[in-house]
Amino acid sequence: MVQLYNNGAYLLNGTEIIEDNSEANAKLATKLGANVISKDEAATGTIAYGILEKHNTSGNMDKLKIKFDKLTSHDITFVGIIQTARASGLEKFPVPYVLTNCHNSLCAVGGTINEDDHMFGLTSAKKYGGIYVPPHQAVIHQYAREMLAGGGKMILGSDSHTRYGALGTMAMGEGGPELVKQLLSKTYDINMPKVVGVYLTGKPQKGVGPQDVALAIIGEVFANGYVNNKVMEFVGDGVANLSADFRIGIDVMTTETTCLSSIWKTDDTIKEFYEIHGRKEEYKELNPAHITYYDGMIYVDLSKIKPMIAMPFHPSNTYTIEELNANLMDILADCEKKALVSLGGAVDFKLRDKVRNGKLYVEQGIIAGCAGGGFENICEASDILNGASIGSDEFTLSVYPASTPIYMELVKNGCVAKLMGAGAIVKTAFCGPCFGAGDTPSHNAFSIRHSTRNFPNREGSKLQNGQISSVALMDARSIAATAANKGYLTAATDIDVEFTNPKYFFDQTIYENRVFDSKGVADSSVEIKFGPNIKDWPEMPGLTDNLLIKVVSEIHDPVTTTDELIPSGETSSYRSNPIGLAEFTLSRKDPEYVGKAKAVQAAEMARRENKSLQEALPEIDVIINKIKDNYSDVNNINTGIGSVIFAVKPGDGSAREQAASCQRVLGGWANIANEYATKRYRSNLINWGMLPFIIAKEELPFQNGDYLFIPEIKKAVEEKQSEMKAYVVGNSLKEFTLKLGELTDDERTIILKGCLINFYKG
Structure with a gap:
């Protein structure tokens, strides 16, 4: 179904894969003769390399400035x-x-x-x-x-x-x-990213959709970091067997692999997509070079992909629906066990109680957003539900077309009538079901969704209030099959259906009538409208010579998502108010964090105002006096005070900057991690003036509540030191090592100045 190569691989003429092993040179010589090129030269043959080269302004393809x-x-x-x-x-x-x-x-x-x-x-x-x-x-x-x-x-x-x-x-x-x-x-x-080939071959079975292919890939590559911060490049003879919508449905889910970006070879199918949307001039044929080297290779036989399900609470927690149904109680018990880590035992989470007469019953189905709301997904779901009924019990089905033009065409071709006739509700374009701001199920309910994520609380439940529901990811076709079976989990390949495959007609006048397009012309006379919740960013201090930081949260989950760092859902309404939003930081993972961070921040505010630190935070005097036993020059001017969180691997999921900025608003100076889940979360920390520390994967020298002293941190950043000594402040100073990882000159300056805003202010 999905095979990962242990090494890099050459792709010849877009069709033949030669793995980069001890036999590779001999095979290449046999195939290419005198035309063999170096690995480095072959690596420039990727589609990704060509696009990055055209957008790079540095003149150095190792250090990109895009x-x-x-x-x-x-x-x-x-x-x-x-x-x-x-x-x-x-x-x-x-x-x-x-x-x-x-x-x-x-x-x-x-x-x-x-x-x-x-x-x-x-x-x-x-x-x-x-x-x-x-x-x-x-x-x-x-x-x-x-x-x-x-x-x-x-x-x-x-x-x-x-x-x-x-x-x-x-x-x-x-x-x-x-x-x-x-x-x-x-x-x-960024540094030039590595590029991993995704070779598609074969043709999907009837009833298998793009989410099934995507989940099969995610299940193989997420945990091992196979494509982490790399570019996924889709090639192979199987690409031609996929419609544009099908390709798009796979592509959007590549984010859940933690890759940096994606690119596909293009053909007449994509050319037609641009023609349908009145933009034929935007089409460009893209193919890898005749000899191309990839830093890894994922081989996907589309014909062997089966309907998939990603169980709570991650898109990589994947099974075939067939496998789940065959081992129902064992898999559900394992999911409940994993949930103890994800949910911290805060609620009594159950899935086995969903089994009725040996079958898994779900209470809700959702087809929505950038992953599920495409024209083809909804058309095939409507074909499955045509003449059926979702029943009058707990199960509900909501469908959100991804755009009004798609919705309009679904109305015209009768698909909306089929869905509504079966009992589904068809709604307007909205991302809410994907991040917990719409269609929240009841307590302990189980939802199946063709959307992008199924992290805890992404369905809208509130763990801190004792509320929990959960989401499994599935393809729209199998969700429709389940709906036709009145809520009992069913794979689309297990039902008899004839897909009508209606043609899509795009009506651009829908946008012309409603979308404001300045055509790139600015009007400086316009006054921006500010509502009372829209607030400016508070002042961010620059980095001091030394840092004294208190550990105010310690998270040992294998991965910490940005949803856990700053929740989505209803809190999203407050993202225009940095101080107001900060009150929700870690609220669903560590409800004590905000209070602890604010207590330390009070000392920092007193320091900056040259007031008594002890009055602001009584415990601080003992800590500073202990530091002065070894560093007598420490004072209010040269030593900043703030908070820090430790997490094993933070930053999976959303790109939201607020996962970092909310910590900064509350006086955070740093994160300490064994590694960062994504490049984008680490960048967010840096852009908000926070130090992205790395610590070796061994027993931590500190624990929650400890104070850490980092002498000469400013000098270390200025002098591009990759690692520095730090101390746990107790009865004595216990030394340990922190690393910063690679930083660009601009990133170092941003940290020194305190944040990106300060950097541009000069």
């Missing part, structure tokens, strides 16, 4: 981005920048604050020369596919699922500060 063609954000990221850019001197959007409104579009939390954000976006698009997509028109990524993507182009988005590789566009999802850099005509600085 300028993107276009930018995109949604309504829980664009306010903070534009506020940061305004504080840093923004005058005009230098490239097309699309502001979509698909996350807080229900306007259901916090009075006017959601619509206030939307009006901020509209007036900002007018003032700075952007594009504004009103609520319910399209989810961010569908609009980008329809109206932004282009062959050989690069797009940066402030959402982790910014993936348009199937259309020949290298797209990346990052935290807001990286978009700020582009808005200020700066660059995205």
